[in-house]
Amino acid sequence: MKRSTLTFIPLSNDLGKIRFFGTLMPALLLLKQAPGQFIRHQIRRRLTPRMGVEAYIQQYADDFGQLDDLWIFVHRWHTTTFDPLAFARAHTFLAQLGRLLRREGYEAEPLDPLSPTVNLPQLAIRAGLGNASPYGLLTHPIFGPRLILSGMRTNHPLQLRPRWGGGGCTDCMACLKLCPQKPLETLEVNLGLCQTCAICFAVCPTGKGRRARAALAEIGRDAF
Ligand code: SF4
Numbered sequence: 001m002k003r004s005t006l007t008f009i010p011l012s013n014d015l016g017k018i019r020f021f022g023t024l025m026p027a028l029l030l031l032k033q034a035p036g037q038f039i040r041h042q043i044r045r046r047l048t049p050r051m052g053v054e055a056y057i058q059q060y061a062d063d064f065g066q067l068d069d070l071w072i073f074v075h076r077w078h079t080t081t082f083d084p085l086a087f088a089r090a091h092t093f094l095a096q097l098g099r100l101l102r103r104e105g106y107e108a109e110p111l112d113p114l115s116p117t118v119n120l121p122q123l124a125i126r127a128g129l130g131n132a133s134p135y136g137l138l139t140h141p142i143f144g145p146r147l148i149l150s151g152m153r154t155n156h157p158l159q160l161r162p163r164w165g166g167g168g169c170t171d172c173m174a175c176l177k178l179c180p181q182k183p184l185e186t187l188e189v190n191l192g193l194c195q196t197c198a199i200c201f202a203v204c205p206t207g208k209g210r211r212a213r214a215a216l217a218e219i220g221r222d223a224f
């Protein structure tokens, strides 16, 4: 079966609901699972780091790319199951980077993960950060689909190029075979019926091998 035969029914076209699932829901999950981390991030995002813009990006973004005035950032999950801390890290990152840019006199318009105003996965693919999973999400060559994206519109002159080249999704179809919605039989994935089990993310083999471990070690990050 070709992925082009699948129909995707979006969760909602309601921008308020999209923003809820991208911001408030992960925050509530994190508050429930790790209240200490939640509070630490709430404090950290109000502070301005003592470093320059480029050093900050190199240290705190796992990967990055650029399309014109839009910087796109990859924040990998630190677990193979859903990682609400990745959302907290992305929001803290955007808040602190915005402060640094404005302090240096540049414009800074942050784009949240799941921003309703842009399709960050499609833009990330165009910026060379990976390719599309059958679900239309970014599959990164080192992190697989276990990531979230954020963005920043700015007039800062720094040019961001992805750290790693190459594809990500190999079309193995494991994510579709194991999805409880049985998309290989129904030829449909309804995100409104998604059970948020994250099986489709956990089973993906991309980002679990030796290449991924070596790449993470190169930039001083731990594997899972
Ligand atoms: S999270 Fe679970 S139900 Fe939702 S698309 Fe992935 S595998 Fe299917």
Ligand code: SF4
Residues within 6 Å of the ligand: 133, 134, 139, 145, 168, 169, 170, 171, 172, 173, 174, 175, 176, 203, 204, 205, 206
């Ligand atoms: S599980 Fe297979 S088909 Fe699904 S995103 Fe990963 S490589 Fe692609």
